[in-house]
Amino acid sequence: MPELIAPLAGNVWKVLIAVGDKVEMDDEVIILEALKMETPIYCDDSGTVTELRVKEGDAVEEGAVLVVID
Amino acid sequence: MFNILKELIYSSGAVSLTGGNLVMWLVAFVLLYLAIKKKYEPLLLLPIAFGILVVNLPLTFLMEPEHGLIWFFYHYGIEQDIIPPLIFLGLGAMIDFGPLIANPKTLLLGAGAQAGLYVTFFAAILFGFDLQEAGSIAIIGGADGPTTIYLTSKLAPHLLGATAVSAYAYMALVPIIQPPMMKLLTTDHERKIVMTKLRPVSKLQKICFPIVTGMTIMLVVPPAAPLISMLMLGNLFKESGVVERLTNAASNELMNIVTIFLGLSIGATMTASTFLSPKVLFIFFLGLFAFVISTAAGLLMAKFMNLFLKDKINPLIGAAGVSAVPMAARCVHKVGSEANRRNYLLMYAMGPNVAGVIGTVVAAAILLKNLG
Numbered sequence: 001m002p003e004l005i006a007p008l009a010g011n012v013w014k015v016l017i018a019v020g021d022k023v024e025m026d027d028e029v030i031i032l033e034a035l036k037m038e039t040p041i042y043c044d045d046s047g048t049v050t051e052l053r054v055k056e057g058d059a060v061e062e063g064a065v066l067v068v069i070d
Numbered sequence: 071m072f073n074i075l076k077e078l079i080y081s082s083g084a085v086s087l088t089g090g091n092l093v094m095w096l097v098a099f100v101l102l103y104l105a106i107k108k109k110y111e112p113l114l115l116l117p118i119a120f121g122i123l124v125v126n127l128p129l130t131f132l133m134e135p136e137h138g139l140i141w142f143f144y145h146y147g148i149e150q151d152i153i154p155p156l157i158f159l160g161l162g163a164m165i166d167f168g169p170l171i172a173n174p175k176t177l178l179l180g181a182g183a184q185a186g187l188y189v190t191f192f193a194a195i196l197f198g199f200d201l202q203e204a205g206s207i208a209i210i211g212g213a214d215g216p217t218t219i220y221l222t223s224k225l226a227p228h229l230l231g232a233t234a235v236s237a238y239a240y241m242a243l244v245p246i247i248q249p250p251m252m253k254l255l256t257t258d259h260e261r262k263i264v265m266t267k268l269r270p271v272s273k274l275q276k277i278c279f280p281i282v283t284g285m286t287i288m289l290v291v292p293p294a295a296p297l298i299s300m301l302m303l304g305n306l307f308k309e310s311g312v313v314e315r316l317t318n319a320a321s322n323e324l325m326n327i328v329t330i331f332l333g334l335s336i337g338a339t340m341t342a343s344t345f346l347s348p349k350v351l352f353i354f355f356l357g358l359f360a361f362v363i364s365t366a367a368g369l370l371m372a373k374f375m376n377l378f379l380k381d382k383i384n385p386l387i388g389a390a391g392v393s394a395v396p397m398a399a400r401c402v403h404k405v406g407s408e409a410n411r412r413n414y415l416l417m418y419a420m421g422p423n424v425a426g427v428i429g430t431v432v433a434a435a436i437l438l439k440n441l442g
Contacts, residue, residue, distance in 0.1 A: 007414040008417050009417065026411075035396045035399065036400075037404075037416065039403070039414060042412060062267075063267075
């Protein structure tokens with residue numbers, strides 16, 4: 001199953017999707033905050049969100065799995 | 071009765087007001103506007119602007135040597151060089167040298183971006199500034215407020231207000247000044263370069279970095295010691311992980327307290343008689359020149375390094391070699407993501423950005439050693 005990986009360390013600022021949502025390639029799904037700057041994270045695949053590994057306010061490391069898409 | 075009234079009027083500041091004072095009020099109000107409405111570096115611009123305002127109220131004697139309230143802040147805080155190193159202590163407790171440790175070649179970018187300082191130094195001399203003044207103006211190119219204040223207070227204290235305000239102004243204007251330069255000097259293809267993942271940095275490496283780097287720099291350029299020692303102590307607080315209270319005190323309470331006195335004192339050096347001269351206003355122009363050349367030098371240095379590197383770096387990160395932390399790194403990130411929305415350059419840009427802080431301090435120390 002394709003996973004969406006955090007490309008940089010930061011805090012999860014906004015989660016724009018929920019489990020069960022259909023997402024398209026290049027959709028903006030999560031916004032991370034690092035160094036007081038909002039960084040949108042885009043979907044690498046199309047499909048249905050099966051799992052959300054983070055919630056708003058979480059601190060994530062680079063390489064952490066954010067979302068699992070089927 | 072009439073006499074008392076007359077006396078009151080004559081002893082009031084209003085009759086001693088000069089046209090210059092009114093111009094300085096205008097400067098203060100513009101800075102207040104930029105700080106409050108536009109949120110340009112408000113933590114500094116706001117106290118600076120207020121300092122300008124009150125020192126241009128006649129007969130208040132706030133900057134009167136040995137008497138005035140703000141003079142004491144200025145004398146002990148800035149003339150005696152207490153505050154800039156304390157700001158560096160807080161800065162050290164906040165910055166993460168990890169990206170620099172993971173990718174040490176970005177140190178070259180931090181050094182390359184100091185080229186603007188040296189170009190401006192000679193430009194300022196050509197325009198009739200003396201050596202000490204030229205050194206103080208050139209350091210603006212590093213876009214590092216505390217270092218600029220530290221150097222100017224030693225070399226050319228009469229220019230302190232102008233150099234400090236222009237350093238902070240250009241730090242705030244990074245997102246406006248840098249992107250056009252970045253686009254001019256890089257191709258679309260270069261801006262799209264996605265960099266290889268940074269290697270992980272161990273806790274031990276992060277603890278050793280401030281000790282080893284600090285000792286090395288202080289051995290090679292001893293005049294850098296006041297700023298570098300505090301920067302590295304702050305960083306050691308943070309990375310050691312055992313003195314969280316000191317880390318917090320240095321980066322929050324202490325930093326905030328000294329920022330108040332720093333801003334107010336800097337503002338209060340700007341009386342109409344010292345500030346309103348063509349020479350001082352020209353400093354803003356030369357400072358901008360220094361900053362632009364530094365940005366260009368960082369970008370070109372990165373492109374030059376790419377000639378030799380197998381894993382190409384995105385040349386945009388060279389622009390972060392100026393030391394405005396983290397504004398310059400944010401700016402790189404933004405311009406990079408405009409070229410390729412999956413390009414996340416923020417952490418890669420932090421390497422040259424923190425290297426730029428060290429580079430500017432070393433450049434200041436070299437100027438101080440030769441001109442002081």
